[in-house]
Amino acid sequence: MTSDNPIIFVVDDDFRVREALSSLISSVGLRVAAFGSAAEFLAFEKPDAPACLVLDLELPDISGLELQQELAAGDAPPIVFITGHGDIPSSVRAMKAGAIEFLSKPFSEQELLKAIDTAIAVDRAARQKRSELAELQRHFNLLTPREREVLPFVVAGFANKQTAADLGTSEITIGVHRGQIMRKMGVRSLAELVRMADKLGRFIYAGPA
């Protein structure tokens, strides 16, 4: 169920806050899913849509900061922290770990909604980037090991002759590999291939010596 309709997750142990926030968020036309604990949230099957996590700092099982750390490894939605009595160290930790905002209760609706908007925009961009990268990865995965070896030489602008010499094969063989790479990666020009390779940077392990 792929949709661009953003979804807002609210995690707070206080049902009054959950109710109030659900009501407020849905009043601006956003989907809301509210949870009383971190465990409930983690167990939830999340839809593939831009999202935002409105997270209470104090939770009954694990704290908001711990949940933030746990989520940092995967493709978690951006977090807006809310707290009953925030202290400076916690807020600093939260912001350093990439939180969008740190709000003390009671907060105004504008603050919260603005933070949610920002979070959704950030998530949307991140999702875009993630899907592009996944596409590239898909193309890259089509390459044979030998073609993956040749790719860095091509991208670096080496002539076929020199690449052949370095890899100990013939110029003609390199020319064939090059054609295959262009086809499999779905590009028409060398410039396009270079841009692609740039984005894929982390997958191309070793360049020519």
Next chain:
Amino acid sequence: MKVATLRRYGFVAISCGVAVAVAWPLDAPSSCFFLAIMASSLWGGKGPGFLSVGLSALAFDYFFLPPRFQLLVEPSSYLRFAAFLGAALLVTGIIEIKRRVEESRNSERKQAESALGKAFADLEKSEHQLREIVNTIPTLAWSARPDGSADFFNRRWLDYTGLSAEQARDWGWKAAIHPDDVNALADYWQSILACGEPGEIEARLRQFDGEYRWFLFRSSRLLDESGKVAKWYGINIDIEDRKRAEKAVRASERDLALIIETIPALVWCAAPGGELTYVNRRILDYTGTTLGSLAQRGWINFLHPDDVDPTLRAWSHAVATGQPHEIQYRLRRSDGAYRWFHVLGQLVRDSEGHTTRWYGLLIDIDDRKNTEEALRSTQTRLSRATQTATVGEFAASIAHEINQPLAAVVANGHACLRWLSAQPPSLSKAHEAAERIVRDGKEAGEVVRRIRALFKRAALEEVALDLNEIIGEVLHLLDGETRKRHVAVETDLDEGLARVAGDRVQLQQVVFNLLLNGLEAMDPVIDRPKRLFIRSKGQSQETILVEIRDYGIGLQDPERVFEAFFTTKEKGMGMGLAICRSIIEAHRGRLWATCGEDAGARFCFTLPAQPSAML
């Protein structure tokens, strides 16, 4: 006598007969008779002399003058007979005179001789007596020649040393002197001999059994007519016992001095009037100065400036009353550091009750004091930490309790507005939100009510309390704080204060809070003395007033300080005074603040006095 006389007279007769017999054939009668008369006179004396004159005259007349053999004298022979008789009388007279002269001379000589003999006897006797005396006097005596060599030792000397007179003679006595003393003694003896003056020296003399004892060697001289030393006399007096006693006294004095110098305390003495007269070495070492700069009132300069006044007050009091002196003060060490000392002084009186002097001790209690201070500071910190932690946690939980419903109220309010302003408006959603607002608002009210109930419930344990005692306890607890902050604490506590009914810990907390606030309020003050003033008094029969006055930064709004979460301190939670007020109010009292007349703040609380009938 008679025989001798008869013999003399017989001799006269015989000598006359012999003269007749000799003169007859020789016919030279005169010379023979003269010889007989001379012999008789010389040997027989006056009587026999005259007898021989008579007999010779008769014999001469009878035998030789004509008419022979008759006792008649012819006129022609008168001259011859007269001449004979005259010559004979002359001879016997002369001899008699000469004999008398000789006799008288002889008797004189005999008298003189007998007197001489008596004198010699007396002399011998007295010399014997002297010798006896010299030998029996209970001391060792000797005499020496002008050159110093000994010529006599009394028996006691010889008995004591076990030497014979021959062994000791001249310089032999040196053998009995202790080897360590012999040189000094010999030198001294030579110096005495050289100047010719009496003298004395102490040295050890060996007893016959080899034991040495201390003696006083005393010598005196005998001068001759020309004023030169004729003889030295000396005695040796046994001073071993005195010496031992002296040694014991010296040892005990040394021990005492050692004790005074080494006991880990500083010892001092002062005149009855309070002027310092003596300090032991440890005091001098500690202060790094001399007795001169400490004496009289110089020691005051070594006190910590803050301790000068109380110390002088206590010392003057002790000097005036003669009561034992006891105080603690800080004394400057040579390196400038101050250490705490516990000072004790005792006035000593002699047997007649006159005050003689003060003896005193300074005991270094700095480490103990520091420990005390550390303990107290820990206590204070702990009590503050507990308080802060409690208040902090409490505040956090209150904040959470209130903020949760409050956040919900705000969010619901916005949601409600949004549902209402939506196109089309969702009245049911708006209604739900409004209902939640009412519910959560009530919830917040409930939280506040619960908190107030909590404070009220806390004041349960009511006992009769002496507020002065509580103030004293808290002041003691804060002693370290006041000292650290150089705050002078003044109290004016009404001794006849009635008791109050209340909770000791809570009232302590109130006093503690108010005093600590006062102290902290004076931390930034640098231009005036830091004074904290505490007063308690019975305001009326029913009410007790406690006033705490500081000279700190003062209050901007005396009423607002009692609001919860109001604070002027960076770290404060702003709960202290709010809690204080709720405690006092729970005790049916009142707590308020005013600005000080010139500076600082004045906090007062009243509490109802317990009726005296209940006491």
